[in-house]
Amino acid sequence: MAWNDKRPMSPHLQVYKLPLTAYVSIGNRVAGVINSFALFMLVLVIASAAGTPTDSSTILWLLNSWLGMLALFVFTFTLYFHMCNGIRHLFWDVGVGFELEMADKTAKVSIAVAGVLTLITWIIASAS
Amino acid sequence: MSNLRTPLSQVKGHGSAKEGTSHFWVQRLTAVGMVPLVLWLCFSVASLPGMSQLEIRTWLSGPFTAVLMILLLLTGLFHAKLGLQVVIEDYVGNHGIRTASIIALTLGCALLAVLGVFSIMSIAFAA
Numbered sequence: 001m002a003w004n005d006k007r008p009m010s011p012h013l014q015v016y017k018l019p020l021t022a023y024v025s026i027g028n029r030v031a032g033v034i035n036s037f038a039l040f041m042l043v044l045v046i047a048s049a050a051g052t053p054t055d056s057s058t059i060l061w062l063l064n065s066w067l068g069m070l071a072l073f074v075f076t077f078t079l080y081f082h083m084c085n086g087i088r089h090l091f092w093d094v095g096v097g098f099e100l101e102m103a104d105k106t107a108k109v110s111i112a113v114a115g116v117l118t119l120i121t122w123i124i125a126s127a128s
Numbered sequence: 129m130s131n132l133r134t135p136l137s138q139v140k141g142h143g144s145a146k147e148g149t150s151h152f153w154v155q156r157l158t159a160v161g162m163v164p165l166v167l168w169l170c171f172s173v174a175s176l177p178g179m180s181q182l183e184i185r186t187w188l189s190g191p192f193t194a195v196l197m198i199l200l201l202l203t204g205l206f207h208a209k210l211g212l213q214v215v216i217e218d219y220v221g222n223h224g225i226r227t228a229s230i231i232a233l234t235l236g237c238a239l240l241a242v243l244g245v246f247s248i249m250s251i252a253f254a255a
Contacts, residue, residue: 029215032208032211032212032215033211033212033215035208036208036211036212039201039204039205039208039240040240042201042244043201043205043240043243043244043247045184046184046188046197046201046244046247046248046251047243047244047247048181049181049184049185049188049247049251050185050246050247050248050250050251053181060179060180060181060184063179064178064179064180072173076170079166079169079170080166080170083162083163083166083167086159086162086163087163089159090156090159090160093156117170121170121171121174122174124171124174124175125173125174125175128174128175128176128177
């Protein structure tokens with residue numbers, strides 16, 4: 001059915017400029033879905049390692065390929081991002097940090113902390 | 129407005145199942161548990177000399193690593209199950225597909241949990 005109402009529609013995703021908090025909100029959900037996938041992959045890697053060398057070759061080869069490294073890099077960031085945002089949500093759960101200014105600030109902080117933790121992790125990884 | 133219950137609810141007379149906040153609460157509980165476990169996982173994997181089968185097995189065969197990894201898998205899969213369930217409930221409109229997806233998700237997470245725990249134990253006990 002076509003939309004016949006000519007009156008302006010309120011916040012529409014395609015024309016409304018979303019604030020940072022909105023992007024972080026949907027980003028947190030997307031990161032959660034990616035993290036679930038990462039966790040599923042982790043189980044498969046562990047199960048492969050538990051098998052005979054022939055069982056494990058494909059998944060472990062994939063893990064050590066450039067694609068596997070890229071996936072690990074993305075997973076590192078999404079895990080830290082979801083973790084930082086989760087802590088932000090836990091504060092909200094007890095009623096702290098709901099003010100617009102504070103929510104905007106903690107959104108920026110969680111992105112920044114996730115980025116820094118990702119960098120530190122990969123510096124350690126390249127050193128070891 | 130002395131009684132807020134619907135006529136249907138009054139006829140059925142079941143009252144509240146007292147489980148309304150269970151999903152919310154377990155989601156938060158597992159979230160708190162995942163904070164130290166995720167930090168441990170990321171820094172431990174980053175510190176590994178490599179990710180060959182032998183190196184992964186050697187790492188997982190230590191008692192602390194094995195126990196923390198089992199905790200991480202169980203807590204994480206429970207958290208993922210609850211989170212993905214909400215995503216399905218939000219975006220899948222068709223009732224049948226939604227129910228089937230949630231059943232598949234629950235069984236899939238249970239399968240992965242058992243697969244993960246069994247694999248870690250077999251590595252640890254073989255060492």
